[in-house]
Amino acid sequence: MSRLPSIQFRWPSFLTGTVTSSWDDGTVHDRRMVQLFREYGFKGSFYLCSDRFCDREDGDSRCISSEEVRTLYKGFEVGSHTVTHPRLWTLPPEVIFSEMVHDRQALEAIAGEIVTGFVFPFGRGESGDAMLPLAKRAGFLYARRSSPAKVQEPPADFFNWDTSCHCGSELAEQWEFFKTRREPDRLFNIWGHSYEFEETWGWQHIEDFLRDAARQDGLWFATHRQVYDYITAWRGVLWSLDLGRAHNPSATPVFFTFNGREIRLLPGESMDF
Numbered sequence: 001m002s003r004l005p006s007i008q009f010r011w012p013s014f015l016t017g018t019v020t021s022s023w024d025d026g027t028v029h030d031r032r033m034v035q036l037f038r039e040y041g042f043k044g045s046f047y048l049c050s051d052r053f054c055d056r057e058d059g060d061s062r063c064i065s066s067e068e069v070r071t072l073y074k075g076f077e078v079g080s081h082t083v084t085h086p087r088l089w090t091l092p093p094e095v096i097f098s099e100m101v102h103d104r105q106a107l108e109a110i111a112g113e114i115v116t117g118f119v120f121p122f123g124r125g126e127s128g129d130a131m132l133p134l135a136k137r138a139g140f141l142y143a144r145r146s147s148p149a150k151v152q153e154p155p156a157d158f159f160n161w162d163t164s165c166h167c168g169s170e171l172a173e174q175w176e177f178f179k180t181r182r183e184p185d186r187l188f189n190i191w192g193h194s195y196e197f198e199e200t201w202g203w204q205h206i207e208d209f210l211r212d213a214a215r216q217d218g219l220w221f222a223t224h225r226q227v228y229d230y231i232t233a234w235r236g237v238l239w240s241l242d243l244g245r246a247h248n249p250s251a252t253p254v255f256f257t258f259n260g261r262e263i264r265l266l267p268g269e270s271m272d273f
């Protein structure tokens with residue numbers, strides 16, 4: 001039997017790393033943060049609670065209005081964070097499921113897009129794993145965790161999507177570490193809340209990071225959905241048993257190296273090696 005070929009993952013267009021971020025609760029401080037993101041070409045996914053918009057009956061005045069969602073987050077991603085932001089693990093499954101599915105449905109109408117991402121309010125609690133089948137049944141494709149796991153690569157399981165760091169005090173150190181890494185699948189995934197820059201860390205904290213990130217060569221700034229779509233397309237490439245033929249059945253071009261040669265496999269394309 002001949003030697004196995006060396007097949008290595010690459011990010012789109014052979015970029016050398018990806019940076020993604022997620023921001024919870026949809027407060028009015030998202031306005032300033034989104035403006036900074038646009039200035040530096042950064043991307044974020046925004047996880048929202050549909051009963052908390054300030055124009056809702058029992059809404060929260062610290063939150064944006066539902067009417068702002070489409071324009072404010074245009075070019076970014078809207079994800080679900082439940083209807084009312086409860087401690088889900090204290091509730092029966094029917095209530096948990098309703099919190100997920102009704103938020104998704106409401107946000108889809110508000111944002112005018114299909115909502116595929118979910119974040120557990122207050123993290124997942126002790127009974128977290130029991131909630132994953134409910135999130136899957138509600139139609140989500142990935143669920144981010146809030147634990148500071150210091151992970152700098154794509155998750156094996158998108159329903160256990162850990163982050164690289166919180167946006168606060170650990171950001172600078174984790175970012176410096178990321179910049180030294182050479183793994184072709186390196187992924188930096190930040191989470192937090194925009195109000196933290198207003199109340200705790202200061203806006204300079206995030207702007208310094210954004211400026212430095214924009215200066216780095218070869219990075220892809222992507223939403224969670226874009227990362228999910230790309231990794232899923234890569235993992236969905238069909239290979240013959242002798243690894244001599246590959247077929248990309250997805251709608252996304254995938255990039256990799258085959259024995260050191262850079263390969264771009266277009267949607268629907270097959271290739272012999």
Ligand SMILES: [Zn+2]
Nearest residue numbers: 024025121122
């Ligand atoms: Zn939250």
